[in-house]
Amino acid sequence: MATEIIKVPDIGGAESVDVIEVSVAVGDTIELEDTLIVLETDKASMDIPASAAGKIVSVSVNEGDKVSEGDVIVEVEVEGSGSSSESGSSDSSNTSSTDSSKSSGSANNSDSSDGSAGSEESVSVPDLGGADNVDVIELCVAPGDTVEEGDSLIVLETDKASLDVPSPVSGEVVSLAVSDGDKVSQGDALAVIRTAGGASSSSSSSDTESASQPESAPSESGGEQPMIIPDLGGSENVDVIEICVAEGDEVAEGDSLIVLETDKASLDVPASASGKVVSLTVKEGDKVSSGDSIGTLAIAGQAASAAPQKSESASTSKPAPAAKASAPAAKPASAPVTNNAEPDTSGSNVYAGPAVRKLARQLGVNLDKVKGSGPRKRLTKDDLRSYVKNIVKQAEQGGGASTGSGIPAIPAVDFSQFGDIELVKMSKIKKLTAENMVRNWLNVPHVTQWDDADITELEAFRKGLKAEAEKRGSKLTPLPFLLKAAAAALRAEPSFNVSMHHDGEHIVQKDYVHIGVAVDSPMGLVVPVIRDVDKKGLWELADEFVELVNKARNGKLMPKDMQGGCFTISSLGAMGGTGFTPIVNAPEVAILGVSKADIKPVWNGSDFEPRNLLPLSLSYDHRAINGADAGRFFTFLTSVLSDVRRLLL
Ligand code: CAO
Secondary structure (H helix, E strand, C coil): CCEEEEEEECCCCCCCEEEEEECCCCCCEECCCCEEEEEECCCEEEEEECCCCEEEEEECCCCCCEECCCCEEEEEECCCCCCCEEEEECCCCCCCCCCHHHHHCCCCCCCCCCCCCCCEEEEECCCCCCCCCEEEEEECCCCCCEECCCCEEEEEECCCCEEEEECCCCEEEEEECCCCCCEECCCCEEEEEEECCCCCHHHHHHHHCCCCCCCCCHHHCCCEEEEECCCCCCCCCEEEEEECCCCCCEECCCCEEEEEECCCEEEEEEECCCEEEEEECCCCCCEECCCCEEEEEEECCCHHHHHHHHCCCCCCEEECCCCCCCCCCCCCCECCHHHCCCCCCCCCCCCECHHHHHHHHHHCCCHHHCCCCCHHHCECHHHHHHHHHHHHHHHHCCCCCCCCCCCCCCCCCCHHHCCCCCCCCCCHHHHHHHHHHHHHHHHCCEEEEEEEEECHHHHHHHHHCHHHHHHHCCCCCHHHHHHHHHHHHHHHCHHHCEEECCCCCCEEECCCCCEEECEEECCEEECCEECCHHHCCHHHHHHHHHHHHHHHHCCCCCHHHHCCCCEEEEECCCCCCCCCCCCCCCCCCEEEEECCCEEEEEECCCCEEEEEEEEEEEEEECCCCCHHHHHHHHHHHHHHHHCHHHHHC
16 A cells, blocks of 8 residues: 655754644545644744645654654555655755755855955855755846945846845945856855945955955944845745834844744744844735845844854855845844744744634734633634634623724623622523614714603593593503604604615615604513504504504514614603613614603793603714704604694694
């Protein structure tokens, strides 16, 4: 049977890396690139993908193990292709190879100082991440050109990437040692640049004295050096998912500058030296590649940046800062990810694999807020899921952590510490009501006005109809009168018979008058709607209302019975109270609260007269309705209730 052993590939030189997740088990069928295990160093977590498809025969690692390049991960039974083979370790090419030893490759570069006057710098090809014989596809400068530090000298192209090689110094190009179409490797002579003086004075002077002094790093020019993305193992256009520093920040060597994320790994890019961030040219969401500059670092002391080249005391050539190469010889201000064992001091101490980070970004979750349940508090997808589930649940309950408005959550309280309690399940209607109330309360800028309607005559009229009502089998409470009066007021003051259009640009003016009435049912508060109230008589309204109330209390209301309202009446008159502020039932723009009518003395100009006063409160959406409109509406409403004959007008 054909089997294949998959080993830990090149993990950038890191040794004994923690296995934090084993994603497969014996018997699993895997596809090419499926994640086998997840590794985590101090600075990066990375998925190790399958380099073969098939059925897992054995798994050689467990969660918590430590592995290095070449260790066996799994054995896979593959279809076809005869004998057993191995993959991973040395032949794997999809992980980073941030081998800092490559950075000293400038030594064999010949001294191209031509002995002419002035400070001349010999520039050599920097570390190309291990690539050799790379095509020169463009010459960006010619002898006689003036270049600034960082300007491209040439463009190289491998089969994986094209990369600019920037000038390490400012000055005049004296000569170019390469031509278009040449092939170059690390350390090859590239150009001679006559510096303008000052900036590279230390190295320039050494040049003229032909190799008697060690080369100085470019950072010594003014103490600033670019922060360069190290070798990303061939990955290009990698997402910047986090910026850990800001301009002006002091960083210590090893501090995270930014966090990157590829499909397979998330990794911190640490500072290669201590200093102050002078400029930062990337932002979250940008894409970067190996060698890209992400800003400038003012070095605190210069020893560190000069260090990599000191050993090459015979050389006066200056390798260009590795724009797209790994672990550049000029030691830019970002170091290879896996070469730094410094603790993360960036404050982003979240341990999460790339898949978890990706999911978090898709869900808009701030990982800092999620508690990790894995080793070293590492976040798992389950942690993320339960965090999101919890938030959604609380939001659905109305008063929870997230109302979508950024309002802080009401903290959870263990009430049992104060006495006996019982948890009673909320009905669906109660939960929906809570949700609607929060939504309406937060979305609608409420204004509430109060007034009393003198219903002395109305009540006399209503009581006079009692016998007739009984005969008809009807129940005539004040509510049908309120419905009729509200319908008339909506017609008289159409600014109340509107909704805000969702485009934020329009008002929807309605030419129908459907009114909802809040009904207290055993399941919770429901609002059945009576249609065309303005076209119906009192008896019809009374009967229809009773029918709807019965349906509501028996749980028989259909969704259509509760839709299309233009205005709502909420009556607590039968229960008592002198006033309350009803919440607008959006997308309606107003609601009438009805409290308990009572006989009160009213001054008639010469005497106090006992009158039956009905306390009313009118809440409205101030986006749609102005106070003056509300005043007119309310005055009309109370006058109609005071003299129902006006309904005939
Ligand atoms: N003042 C004094 N008495 C009143 C009154 C008022 N405002 N409103 C009603 N009454 C009287 C009625 O006339 C009736 O007495 P009679 O039988 O002697 O005529 C008695 O109170 C009981 O009325 P009712 O409750 O049977 O009927 P209703 O039409 O007044 O109300 C309903 C029906 C469904 C609106 C009411 O029962 C209800 O469920 N209200 C709850 C509304 C609610 O919870 N709103 C949310 C508040 S927060 O927004």
